[in-house]
Amino acid sequence: MQILSISTVGVRVNHRGNWLHIVVETDAGITGIGEASQSGNDALCAAAVEQFARLLEGEDPRRIAQIRQKLRRKDGGSFYNTALSGLEQALWDITARSLEVPLHRLFGGAVRERIRLYANINRHVVDRSPQGFARAAKQAADGGFTAVKMAPFDELRPPYRYRTGPEADWRPGVERVRAVRRAIGDEVELAVDCHSRMDVSLAVIVGQELADVDLFWYEEPVSYADTEGLTAVGARVPQPIASAESVFGIEAFRAFTAGRCVDVIMPDVKHCGGIQELNEIAAAARMRQVPVAPHNPAGPLATAATAQAASTWPNFYVLEYAWGEVDWRADLLTPAERIEDGHLVLSQEPGLGHRLNAQLVDAHRVPIASSTDSSKVRFE
Numbered sequence: 001m002q003i004l005s006i007s008t009v010g011v012r013v014n015h016r017g018n019w020l021h022i023v024v025e026t027d028a029g030i031t032g033i034g035e036a037s038q039s040g041n042d043a044l045c046a047a048a049v050e051q052f053a054r055l056l057e058g059e060d061p062r063r064i065a066q067i068r069q070k071l072r073r074k075d076g077g078s079f080y081n082t083a084l085s086g087l088e089q090a091l092w093d094i095t096a097r098s099l100e101v102p103l104h105r106l107f108g109g110a111v112r113e114r115i116r117l118y119a120n121i122n123r124h125v126v127d128r129s130p131q132g133f134a135r136a137a138k139q140a141a142d143g144g145f146t147a148v149k150m151a152p153f154d155e156l157r158p159p160y161r162y163r164t165g166p167e168a169d170w171r172p173g174v175e176r177v178r179a180v181r182r183a184i185g186d187e188v189e190l191a192v193d194c195h196s197r198m199d200v201s202l203a204v205i206v207g208q209e210l211a212d213v214d215l216f217w218y219e220e221p222v223s224y225a226d227t228e229g230l231t232a233v234g235a236r237v238p239q240p241i242a243s244a245e246s247v248f249g250i251e252a253f254r255a256f257t258a259g260r261c262v263d264v265i266m267p268d269v270k271h272c273g274g275i276q277e278l279n280e281i282a283a284a285a286r287m288r289q290v291p292v293a294p295h296n297p298a299g300p301l302a303t304a305a306t307a308q309a310a311s312t313w314p315n316f317y318v319l320e321y322a323w324g325e326v327d328w329r330a331d332l333l334t335p336a337e338r339i340e341d342g343h344l345v346l347s348q349e350p351g352l353g354h355r356l357n358a359q360l361v362d363a364h365r366v367p368i369a370s371s372t373d374s375s376k377v378r379f380e
Helices: 042-056 064-071 077-098 103-107 130-142 171-184 200-209 227-234 250-257 275-287 300-310 358-364
Strands: 003-014 017-026 031-035 114-120 147-150 189-193 241-243 319-322 343-345
Touching (some): 031 077, 077 275, 147 171, 275 300
Antiparallel strands (some): 003 017, 017 031
16 A cells, blocks of 8 residues: 555634644545644644655555654654644554554554543633633533633733732633632533643642632643643642643653653643554553543544544543534534533544545635645545
8 A cells, every 4th residue: 555645634613723634545545534733833734744745655654653753853843743643643544444443443442432521611712701711611511511621811921910919910810710610510620721821939829729619630830841840830739730732752751751740641642743652652651640631622533533542541531622613513524523421432433433524624624825735635
């Protein structure tokens, strides 16, 4: 089997960005798909994919380890690493489809067929008032999700005017968190994503202020690159700390697994290097009994790819689900994405378990700066 072409297909979503897919076609008539969204620049990601297409034409797509070794670059940056991660997903899709088995079978088979999700409401919320966050969280909870995540501090940036007192810069964010907790009650778990808006001292102040809200976790109060800072915050606040959504490659996860600077790690299949790297990171975390909650504020294809891998892990915790972005999300895939009672039902179809729905792709296609005409790409 040989690779004939590699291209990108963009789907317009909303004001928060688009979904970018990578499509690999072979001379055996098998097409593989992967997701490479949220690299920070879709055009640069697509340019990296064009480079892959030139390098890999004629290669056997099932020689995934060799292709990974050929393309890995320490200095690749977010755009390149996301492109590589999406390509790797597509290669696994081809490999499993060629064997006519769901991908999880290649990793020993699933230990769970329902993947617990938490609803990330951030990409839905436009009204950032406490009431706006509370409405969205309540809708997600009423829809069956038993855990919700919010990003209440996105307006918080240094230099901070006031760290303490009634006019402290962080107080509006705390008010949003408290409004959500009141709206969803005590039975639904609540996580807060800080998007690295704080320094260590401020993160400690806010974490202690939120002590009575009973957070599921306190995510990236400081940058994932500041592992010492994450450790310092975790030692002084009552909440578990989660991080590592942007980290690429198992080597870079050492501080999060062997060093255990956080309580929960969040590798992202779109950024960490792909499905095999995701599995290796989870295995490394297992040695130190670190739970893995994959980062995934993305489209249904990345969710499907993550679920195929995570279904095999003993230390899987919970998977992120971008709630409420578009009402046609589930139908972008065939068979459609199945969410029941806050769980994703694992597909048992070959490969990643789904194909892209050509009609919906055409209805929502967004042009990506690339020399490849994605309108001519097959999905079946």
